[in-house]
Amino acid sequence: MKKRQIISILGSVSLSFCLALDMSAEEMMNHNSSKESHQGFQTIEQPVALRVAIAIGGLSLMAAQLWWFLGSKPKAQQAEIQDGVQEVTITVDGGYTPSLVTVKRGQPVRLQFDRRDPSSCLEKVLFPEFHVAEDLVLNQTTPVEFTPQTVGIFQFSCGMGMFHGAIAVEN
Ligand SMILES: [Cu+2]
Structure with missing residues (x-):
């Protein structure tokens, strides 16, 4: 029972962590693009690398969780x-x-x-x-x-x- 609770807490924490990261990335991009339109800048690069890094980070976190959950199931x-x-x-x-x-x-x-x-x-x-x-x-x-x-x-x-x-x- 305790283990289940830990798993669900871990799951929700990392999920919100991922969402927060994703949102902040989105915000940054919106911010950048609004800057673009206001100031007429065309040279600001979208943080593609950042997005990819966040996606990879989130996926590996999920994989780690899955592994932990499946691996710790008592036989x-x-x-x-x-x-x-x-x-x-x-x-x-x-x-x-x-x-x-x-x-x-x-x-x-x-x-x-x-x-x-x-x-x-x-x-x-x-x-x-x-x-x-x-x-x-x-x-x-x-x-x-x-x-x-x-x-x-x-x-x-x-x-x-x-x-x-x-x-x-x-x-
Ligand atoms: Cu030991």
């Missing part, structure tokens, strides 16, 4: 039960995939963190609610185990809180 995955343990493999590469894992309450969970990202940012994974702080070895799979006792959504993150994932505990 939910239900843990599979094997020998009474709910197990799921999470790939650690520029974030966590899946970033949302659904598990059942009261049953042991084993998350297999497959770390492929050499960035030191992702060398630790923290589960504050489950009192877990695990070091992830590069190019290895590190299991994280706990048994969720309460229903809810519990976040996990890298050591610095830059990348996030969540465990949804259901009845």
Whole structure:
């Protein structure tokens, strides 16, 4: 829910930003052309380069937003039960995939963190609610185990809180 709000705020802010830029460009052009007619100047160039720059800027901003929106969509995955343990493999590469894992309450969970990202940012994974702080070895799979006792959504993150994932505990 929070993420959606951020997206909509970001969207409206950048949209108004684009509109404001476009309007100011238009204004400048109108201003220039009125100058032309009043003073008879023919040599004032229209700021074509400026217009193009604004168009490119706006488009790339929109593309960035789209990428961010699509890229940050959580990919939910239900843990599979094997020998009474709910197990799921999470790939650690520029974030966590899946970033949302659904598990059942009261049953042991084993998350297999497959770390492929050499960035030191992702060398630790923290589960504050489950009192877990695990070091992830590069190019290895590190299991994280706990048994969720309460229903809810519990976040996990890298050591610095830059990348996030969540465990949804259901009845
Ligand atoms: Cu980090």
